Amino acid sequence: MQILENISLKQYNTFGIEAKARFFCEVQSLEDLNQVLRLKGYPQKFILGGGSNMLITKDIDALVLFINLKGIRVIGETAQEVDIEVMAGENWHQLVLYTLSKNYGGIENLSLIPGNTGTAPIQNIGAYGVELKDVFIACEAVDCATAIPKTFSKTDCKFGYRDSFFKNEGKGKYIISSVQLRLQKVNHKLHTSYGAIEEELRAMGIVKPTIKDISNAVIRIRRHKLPDPKDLGNSGSFFKNPVLSKSAFLSFNNSYPEAPFYKVTADTYKIPAGWLIEQCGFKGKRYGDAGVHVKQALVIVNYGTATGAELLSLAERIQEKVMQTFGIAIATEVNIIK
Numbered sequence: 640m641q642i643l644e645n646i647s648l649k650q651y652n653t654f655g656i657e658a659k660a661r662f663f664c665e666v667q668s669l670e671d672l673n674q675v676l677r678l679k680g681y682p683q684k685f686i687l688g689g690g691s692n693m694l695i696t697k698d699i700d701a702l703v704l705f706i707n708l709k710g711i712r713v714i715g716e717t718a719q720e721v722d723i724e725v726m727a728g729e730n731w732h733q734l735v736l737y738t739l740s741k742n743y744g745g746i747e748n749l750s751l752i753p754g755n756t757g758t759a760p761i762q763n764i765g766a767y768g769v770e771l772k773d774v775f776i777a778c779e780a781v782d783c784a785t786a787i788p789k790t791f792s793k794t795d796c797k798f799g800y801r802d803s804f805f806k807n808e809g810k811g812k813y814i815i816s817s818v819q820l821r822l823q824k825v826n827h828k829l830h831t832s833y834g835a836i837e838e839e840l841r842a843m844g845i846v847k848p849t850i851k852d853i854s855n856a857v858i859r860i861r862r863h864k865l866p867d868p869k870d871l872g873n874s875g876s877f878f879k880n881p882v883l884s885k886s887a888f889l890s891f892n893n894s895y896p897e898a899p900f901y902k903v904t905a906d907t908y909k910i911p912a913g914w915l916i917e918q919c920g921f922k923g924k925r926y927g928d929a930g931v932h933v934k935q936a937l938v939i940v941n942y943g944t945a946t947g948a949e950l951l952s953l954a955e956r957i958q959e960k961v962m963q964t965f966g967i968a969i970a971t972e973v974n975i976i977k
């Protein structure tokens with residue numbers, strides 16, 4: 640295990656932002672992790688996973704721990720189900736492809752989500768009607784202060800919409816080292832009711848879809864709407880969809896009956912932030928190298944050399960305009976590193 644100095648983080652964040660880590664260490668084993676957390680002389684540590692959900696706005700004056708733990712293994716099995724343990728540094732989409740190759744169902748709707756498995760629980764990744772919590776059993780995490788490992792059950796994780804314990808009380812306190820998932824070997828429960836998936840499957844001419852077909856449909860939809868970070872720096876949805884109380888929703892709906900919405904519970908409704916941002920005229924707009932994606936207004940993009948501060952300033956401008964126009968606050972989904 641080596642501690643490097645002044646390392647560029649450009650290739651470690653999907654926005655492709657140029658920023659430096661004062662110190663940098665690649666963690667390849669649980670032993671490495673234990674050792675590095677016990678090192679004296681580096682009081683500030685910064686945890687880096689797939690770098691797909693963060694906006695770095697300045698150099699990081701800390702020891703950056705790049706969590707590159709690898710491995711997938713079966714930890715339990717019945718005729719119907721299989722439990723797998725996946726190390727944190729496994730790329731999420733590669734994991735989805737692995738489960739498809741074994742015909743394990745459960746995460747096919749989460750195809751092509753950027754990032755690593757270890758960061759998936761932090762924001763309870765979700766897409767097309769499925770969230771990580773639907774297949775999650777538990778995760779192992781190491782306490783940054785003591786280097787002691789701890790198991791977090793699904794209840795401990797307090798999952799919510801793009802939210803968990805690790806984004807709130809547990810923020811910055813733990814490093815997730817592995818995640819356990821329960822998947823279906825037979826009688827796959829397919830989630831095809833999400834409108835875009837139904838349409839895509841129809842366009843693909845598929846009547847009785849398999850989990851592989853669903854994954855392919857999701858991949859097609861995502862490739863069409865969402866930019867690939869390899870071509871255009873981005874972090875997926877930059878904002879969360881705002882959730883309104885029933886009374887706030889009724890008044891909004893009265894003013895904007897054309898706006899799409901989803902009922903979340905009997906008293907709460909979600910409005911697509913992409914719609915609000917598009918109405919404010921930002922879709923496809925570009926300010927220097929900072930822009931709003933042409934096909935999905937929820938995605939902020941770096942056309943090349945935008946700084947984190949420039950992207951943040953665009954995000955703040957969008958938040959202000961949405962607030963002025965609709966009286967609705969949109970919170971960032973992406974972690975802003977200030």
Ligand code: EPU
Binds near residue numbers: 864876880937972
């Ligand atoms: N819309 C617009 N203009 C836009 C974008 C969207 O009017 O520029 C409208 C669409 O027409 C549609 C509605 O908003 O009626 C919803 O759009 P979409 O289905 O694309 O989903 P989303 O709500 O914008 C969420 C997730 C995505 C996930 C998709 C599909 C959040 C913050 N985002 O986006 O997640 O892939 O649903 O399930 O919940 C991510 O988290 O990085 C991400 C990409």
